[in-house]
Amino acid sequence: MRNRWAILAILFFVRLTIAFQFQSVAAVAPLLEKTFNVGLADIGLLIGLYFTPGIVLALPGGAIGRTLGDKPTTIAALLLMIAGSLVMATTGIWGLQMAGRLASGGGGVLLTVQLTKMGADWFAGKEIATAMAIFVSSWPTGVAIALLVLPAIGTAHGAGAVFLAAAALTAIGIVLTLFYQPPPAASAVKAAAPTRLDPLALLAVIVAGAIWGLFNVGFAMIFSFGPSLLAERGWSIAAAGSAVSLVLWLSVISVPSGGFIADRTGRPLTLAIAASLAVAILLAWLPRSDTVLAILVLIGLISGHPAGPIMSLAPRVLAPETRAIGMGVFYTLFYAAMMLGPAIAGRLAKSAGTAAAALDLGALAILACPPLMWLFERIVSVRDRRAKS
Known part of the structure; x- marks a missing residue:
């Protein structure tokens, strides 16, 4: 298969399985609370555990892919995902649920x-912004499908069936991965001695990773604790999941359209700041309104809308020879935020006695993004001035 758009479709589906599996806990959180006799704090911890390995694996992830190759690394990762789902599907012990997660x-x-690298291989220098916007949209698509499908499966067959469904979808990802081929122009890259990031570039990448992490923490509160919030108001699990899935389905459209608008206007950060402020206000309003x-x-x-502009921040300060290490730093910050965010939110929700506290935390996390965007621009401005002097 040598059509890059067909390759993108494969990568889109395979990445979708990550989002589907991630959402498998939050989609049936009320069921898990009853099955394992746990509270929202425990659910929040279980949700956040999914991102914990990223703190350790994000930096060496690229090196692992270079050693094993694109397809073997992808298949090995999918097999590990399946193994985790099967553990969660077959155990009644909460500790083993955490191990499987x-x-x-x-x-x-x-x-x-690995998938990010594979997508860049096919689209580098040609419609990469469009391709990456579509690629990123796989996450809300996977979460939205999970919100629609998994609550019904869980209600009818129990929590174990939910994790089996996640394993089955991941297995389809393995089948599709077998059709992946590297781009014709790809050549074996001999790893030169890695070039170190200069201090300002490193600081800029750290800030960019923090922005992406905080924004996603805020966004994750909607589909991680939104169903529980609606369940508190008397909604059924299936109805709550369907309602919250509206956010994900619409974001499948708004992510690529936001990238398009940012490119057309030439004001990506203005768009990102305005949209972030609007989302923070809406998140804070949601638990306090009946117009759900x-x-x-x-x-x-x-x-x-902010997704494309935020994802474009780190590449602005990374040369080709520093891109691997730079994106490793970027993803490490992202995974750290996504590990801590749901766990903290769960504890806040437990203390407050309502999932609304998690939504408030999400609003604050997104509200922190605009000042950090301003800081990023200041760092880049100083770096550019020093480069010219």
Whole structure:
């Protein structure tokens, strides 16, 4: 298979399996609470555990891919994800649930790093912004499908069936990976001695990773604790999941459209800042309003716009020879934020006695992004001035 758009479709589906598996816990959180006699704090910890391996694996993930190759690394990561789902599907012990979640997350981290690299291989220098916007949209697509499908499966067959469904979808990803081929122009890259990031570039990448992590923490609160919030109001699990999935389905449209608007206007950070402020306000409003569906629709239409501009920050300060290490730093910050965010949110929700506290934390996390965007621009400005002097 040598058509790059067909390759992108494969990468899109395979990455979708990560999001589907990630959401498998939050989609049936009320069921897990009853099955294992745990609270929202424990659910928040279990959700966040999925990203814990990223703190360790994000940096060496690229090196692992170079050693084993694209396809073997991808298949190994998918097998690790399946193993984690099977453990969670077959155990009634909470500690083993956590172990299975960690294993799944380890596979998801390796897969994220590898798929991003594979997509860049095919689209470098040609429509890469469009391709990456479509690629990123696989995450909300996977979460939205999970919110629609998994609550019904869990209600009918129990929590174990939910994790079996995640394993089955991941297995389809393995089949599709077998059709992947590297681009014709790809050549074996002899790793030269890695070039170190200069201090300002490193600082800029750290800030960019923090922005991406905080924004995703805020966004994750919607689909991680939104169903629990609606369940508190008397919604059924299936109805709550379907309502929250509106955000994800609409963001599938708003992510690529946001990238397009940013490119057309030439003001990506202005768009990202305005959209972030709007989403933060809507997140804080959601637990305090009865117009749930209208707010969810607005969040879906707006929340995807900052994704492209934020993802473009780190590459601005990374040369080709520093891109691997730089993106490793970027993803390490992202995974650290995504590990801590749901766990902290779960504890806050437990203390407050309502999932609304998690939504408030999400609003604060997104509200922190605009000042960090300003800081990033200042760092880049100083770096550019020093380069010219």
